[in-house]
Amino acid sequence: TMGGRLSLASSGDGARHGDGARRGDGARSDDAKRDAPKRTRRPWGSLRLPEDLVCSVLEWNDLRGRFACVVACSKFRDAQARLSPGFERSLVVGRFPLLATVLDDSCSTPPKQLFLSQKRLFESRGPFPSVAATVGLNTYTFSLEINLHRRVPGTPGTPGTPALETDHQTVYVGTGSPCGSETLGGLEFELPAGLWQRADDYMSVHHHHSCKARLMVTRRKSGVIERAQLFQGEVDDGDSACMIFEYYDVPRKRDSAALNWSLSKLIDLDMYADPMVNIHWSVPSRDARAGPSTVEARFMLMTPNDSDQMSLEDTSLVLEHYVDWTPL
Numbered sequence: 001t002m003g004g005r006l007s008l009a010s011s012g013d014g015a016r017h018g019d020g021a022r023r024g025d026g027a028r029s030d031d032a033k034r035d036a037p038k039r040t041r042r043p044w045g046s047l048r049l050p051e052d053l054v055c056s057v058l059e060w061n062d063l064r065g066r067f068a069c070v071v072a073c074s075k076f077r078d079a080q081a082r083l084s085p086g087f088e089r090s091l092v093v094g095r096f097p098l099l100a101t102v103l104d105d106s107c108s109t110p111p112k113q114l115f116l117s118q119k120r121l122f123e124s125r126g127p128f129p130s131v132a133a134t135v136g137l138n139t140y141t142f143s144l145e146i147n148l149h150r151r152v153p154g155t156p157g158t159p160g161t162p163a164l165e166t167d168h169q170t171v172y173v174g175t176g177s178p179c180g181s182e183t184l185g186g187l188e189f190e191l192p193a194g195l196w197q198r199a200d201d202y203m204s205v206h207h208h209h210s211c212k213a214r215l216m217v218t219r220r221k222s223g224v225i226e227r228a229q230l231f232q233g234e235v236d237d238g239d240s241a242c243m244i245f246e247y248y249d250v251p252r253k254r255d256s257a258a259l260n261w262s263l264s265k266l267i268d269l270d271m272y273a274d275p276m277v278n279i280h281w282s283v284p285s286r287d288a289r290a291g292p293s294t295v296e297a298r299f300m301l302m303t304p305n306d307s308d309q310m311s312l313e314d315t316s317l318v319l320e321h322y323v324d325w326t327p328l
Helices: 002-023 025-035 051-060 063-072 074-082 085-095 097-101 111-121 195-205 257-268 312-322
Strands: 141-152 164-178 186-191 209-221 224-238 242-245 274-282 293-302 307-309
Touching: 085 097, 085 111, 097 111, 141 186, 141 195, 141 293, 164 195, 195 209, 195 242, 195 274, 209 274, 224 274, 274 312, 293 312
Parallel strands: none
Antiparallel strands: 141 164, 141 209, 164 186, 186 293, 209 224, 224 242, 242 274, 274 293, 293 307
């Protein structure tokens, strides 16, 4: 019996050895990995250093070194949280020495915000951002008024006294539409028969008689109706079939002191480029003075040596971003 058990054991061992041989070295390797005791990893940040030593390490480092410490170890993170903001400010001043000339204990700006704002202060700003119009001329309402009046000269012997306007007669109020041009900025108003001749005859009576036009633009923005002045001026020139009104600067926003200063200096140096409106009131010919007439308003860019009609894109930009809008 003993021999039989030994024989069976030997047989089993032989079978097991045979199976191991058949499984190959790869299977034995897997068994060894599975049966080997697992090693526990020591967590990051468990350095058990004295607190004063950890704080000294942080104080010794600059901003970049401190960042590496607090990211790598929770002990450093806890020490950083206990340090006063004055320490962080000293690191910011070390990075940006100019701050040492103005920074004192009264500064309440958080160190992170102080760092980012000073960093942006001297970053390269690159070119000016591009500006684009978001709406076209068809989204606006353009209103025209034409009136006749008599100009009374100012007080004799008092230079600079403005002339008075009396006997106002409003002969036309209406709306117009953008011109047919797809590239240039302009407006057209169709006036009924007889108005052009009436204005021409009125101004021919006396040199104090004048004709004035007012042009207003209106838009709806965020549910609010806003309007702006585009033109206000009198007839300055003309011939037997056309009245030419004076050139008029488009009134602009005046809420930027920097822009006001810059533009005033450019004008003093004769280097301006101002958006303007030029108005022509015409009839087809001298023989058609009593018939219908057309008022054309052109958006111009006036420079010291020339004036060119603005493109449709530039006209849209002026209307959206340049003019002085007032809520209704």
